[in-house]
Amino acid sequence: MKFCLKTVFVLIIVAFSLGAHAQEEPTKKLVQFTGIIQNVDSNVVVPYVTIRNISYRDQFFASNHQGYFSFVAHEKDTIEFTAIGYKTTQVVIPESENNRHSGIVKMEASVTALPVVVVLPWASVEEFNQAFLALDVADDDYLLAKRNLSRESLVAMAREAPLSANELQNYQAISSHQNMTNRNINQRYANPLLNPFAWAKFIDQISKGSKK
Structure with missing residues (x-):
């Protein structure tokens, strides 16, 4: 009988901790993030860029041959863009009223002597x-x-x-x-x-x- 009460007491404490943690960090709103990646100097599209969501499970995406991308993320997520010959660029998804955010991501070419x-x-x-x-x-x-x-x-x-x-x-x-x-x-x-x-x-x- 004492063992059962002790187990119930532990479960109650764990449930209370999870509830409090959930209240402290509310669920972020999902956003459809869409855009085109271009060179900052010439406005030429940068194809096949590797995209990583640093804020959520390191999800990976990629742009197509025209520099276009579209994926689902959360508001305030930090998105990292990497490509060969370019410097790594990070973008933070802002808050959106219609659950959509689109923009042009500028990447700077990396010149190595x-x-x-x-x-x-x-x-x-x-x-x-x-x-x-x-x-x-x-x-x-x-x-x-x-x-x-x-x-x-x-x-x-x-x-x-x-x-x-x-x-x-x-x-x-x-x-x-x-x-x-x-x-x-x-x-x-x-x-x-x-x-x-x-x-x-x-x-x-x-x-x-x-x-x-």
Whole structure:
């Protein structure tokens, strides 16, 4: 009998404590929270943002590819928005008369300055030292210019390099002049009476008594 009374007394105390706690913290009103998430600088929508209700059981939601979201929460709940490349943003749902709240959530881009990375073709400092010691150091500018202006180098470049427009024009002009000169000489010496060599041969033959 004493055990039963003791158990009933404990149950009464627990029930009274739960009732008092419920009176101290009344149930919050539900609100349909709807909105669009945008970039604070360019007003471009931020897609696929992770949304977490910090104030109520860590409920998770997500926005779609257009940055749109809609879910049920409570008044005064703190909602956290996180996305890759953006700073975490928190919004507190205000009180609403019609059980609905809509708005635009602005998120700021997170810019991180990365250190400069120099990519080298050597895996270690020892390999770099070996490659540096085996490096064939080129001559200075004077020796390089002297080598490039040597006769052998110029002849090789003239043999391989194509002619420029000025060189082609000069070559054609010289060739035309030589052809015209040779043509005039051949025409002049075609007539034996105008050929001085023929006259010299003729006079020589007469002096020698040739009857031809």
